[in-house]
Amino acid sequence: MQYRNRFPTGIFRAAMTASLLTFPKGGVHPSESKDLTAQLPIETLPIPDELDILLSQHFGAPASAVVKKKAEVSEGDIIGEVEAGLGAPIHASVTGQIKAISTAAHPVSVSAESITIRTDPDASAREYEPCDWKTLSRDDLLAKIKDAGIVGIGGAGFPTHVKLAPPSEAGVDTLILNGAECEPYLTTDHRLMLEHPQKVIEGAEIILSVLEIQDCRIGVESNKGDAIETLGQAARDNAAKGGPRITIDTLEVKYPQGSEKQLIQSITGRRVPGFGLPFDVKVIVQNVGTAAAIYDAVVLGKPLYEKVITISGRGIRRPANLQVKIGTRLRDIVDYLGGTTPELAKVVMGGPMMGFAVPTLDIPMTKTTSGVLFLAEDEIDTRPHSQCIRCGWCLDACPMGLSPNEIGIYVEAGRAEDTSQFGLFECFECGSCAFVCPAKRPLVQFIRLAKMKAKK
Numbered sequence: 001m002q003y004r005n006r007f008p009t010g011i012f013r014a015a016m017t018a019s020l021l022t023f024p025k026g027g028v029h030p031s032e033s034k035d036l037t038a039q040l041p042i043e044t045l046p047i048p049d050e051l052d053i054l055l056s057q058h059f060g061a062p063a064s065a066v067v068k069k070k071a072e073v074s075e076g077d078i079i080g081e082v083e084a085g086l087g088a089p090i091h092a093s094v095t096g097q098i099k100a101i102s103t104a105a106h107p108v109s110v111s112a113e114s115i116t117i118r119t120d121p122d123a124s125a126r127e128y129e130p131c132d133w134k135t136l137s138r139d140d141l142l143a144k145i146k147d148a149g150i151v152g153i154g155g156a157g158f159p160t161h162v163k164l165a166p167p168s169e170a171g172v173d174t175l176i177l178n179g180a181e182c183e184p185y186l187t188t189d190h191r192l193m194l195e196h197p198q199k200v201i202e203g204a205e206i207i208l209s210v211l212e213i214q215d216c217r218i219g220v221e222s223n224k225g226d227a228i229e230t231l232g233q234a235a236r237d238n239a240a241k242g243g244p245r246i247t248i249d250t251l252e253v254k255y256p257q258g259s260e261k262q263l264i265q266s267i268t269g270r271r272v273p274g275f276g277l278p279f280d281v282k283v284i285v286q287n288v289g290t291a292a293a294i295y296d297a298v299v300l301g302k303p304l305y306e307k308v309i310t311i312s313g314r315g316i317r318r319p320a321n322l323q324v325k326i327g328t329r330l331r332d333i334v335d336y337l338g339g340t341t342p343e344l345a346k347v348v349m350g351g352p353m354m355g356f357a358v359p360t361l362d363i364p365m366t367k368t369t370s371g372v373l374f375l376a377e378d379e380i381d382t383r384p385h386s387q388c389i390r391c392g393w394c395l396d397a398c399p400m401g402l403s404p405n406e407i408g409i410y411v412e413a414g415r416a417e418d419t420s421q422f423g424l425f426e427c428f429e430c431g432s433c434a435f436v437c438p439a440k441r442p443l444v445q446f447i448r449l450a451k452m453k454a455k456k
Helices: 138-147 188-195 197-211 225-240 260-268 288-300 330-336 393-397 404-412 416-422 432-436 443-455
Strands: 042-044 050-054 078-081 096-106 110-119 174-179 215-221 245-251 283-287 306-312 320-325 344-349 371-376
Touching: 042 188, 050 096, 138 197, 138 288, 174 197, 174 260, 174 288, 188 197, 188 225, 188 288, 188 306, 197 215, 197 225, 197 245, 197 283, 197 288, 215 225, 215 260, 225 245, 245 260, 260 283, 283 288, 288 306, 393 404, 393 432, 404 416, 404 432, 404 443, 416 443, 432 443
Parallel strands: 042 320, 174 215, 174 283, 215 245, 306 371
Antiparallel strands: 050 110, 096 110, 306 320, 344 371
């Protein structure tokens, strides 16, 4: 957990927000820091000379290269496929020549196999013609989503075509689109909902058609009033044309409001059981960015090879919301934005609560990259941690009702394998516990270590 706790306890106080939807247990309220980019329109990053496209950027088995060195590829061509197991295809994000098939830096796995493409500077951008998707069958829609390599943009990158095919006995009756974007600094979903509401709404309609249901709820935190209004108007316009019922639900500004299980409870009141999945309570959740990507895939036939990310923090010369080609190196983004400031202290891939600090600017962007933060000294907390003082704040803050303090104590005692009794594997590492800890204990790191030890 990288973020500085600017509140005495950090535990969320819900005064004056009783009319807004939220989950009942735990949660915190970090300083939002979204003002750096919330009003900045999405801009397109110029295509760099080279890109490193990772073959491991989704949940499941990594893709294998299906191209050779020196081969010519065009924008949108498949260059990586998963031969067996869960996964999604990888596409060339530019037209050019395969320079190398080797390894590149990875934000989580340190390094992974990648395909380096040298861009053809004279190539024109690929053009796509819209189709009438309503003439397609459910199987055809799923095939388009699968072939486009769509994965969950807002999370671990779970292949979307698998998520949209729940067991028939589940009886799914509700689709929830996640537009909460509760992580501080990040504003990509906000700008997407504001600038491309029709993509989100029609993407939702496509998902409803695949699931063969009629009810869609879109959860958006109340700090995005302009997006709520714009998205609501798009939903009303769509309904006036005979579209399905799509409701915009306003949520409290509360972290981790965008977590799948918490979002479901906030909007429907249904509680996903321990170790359960959303379809266990008849719900499917998708990110608003994933819905927009589904629109591109189904209506335009465009694979997922570019996305919008937030570049923010006081350690970058010019914060921005950028549309980038997947495979773009962080170094090229930094150069485009004027470089870093002398105050830069840490670079974090993702949000400050659940992101990962990275040691290099040579890391390429992936399908699941939501943002990159360049944090200055006054935006992070570098104080050393101390022993647990048994204050219980982490117990109050944990949205899952777990005991992160006990997990940390057991890990320090060399008994990490005995921590499952404290709900270890129900933890989704949101960082709320570490955020409120007055002793600054690295509870998320303790939990990750405990999971590794327990699995062995």
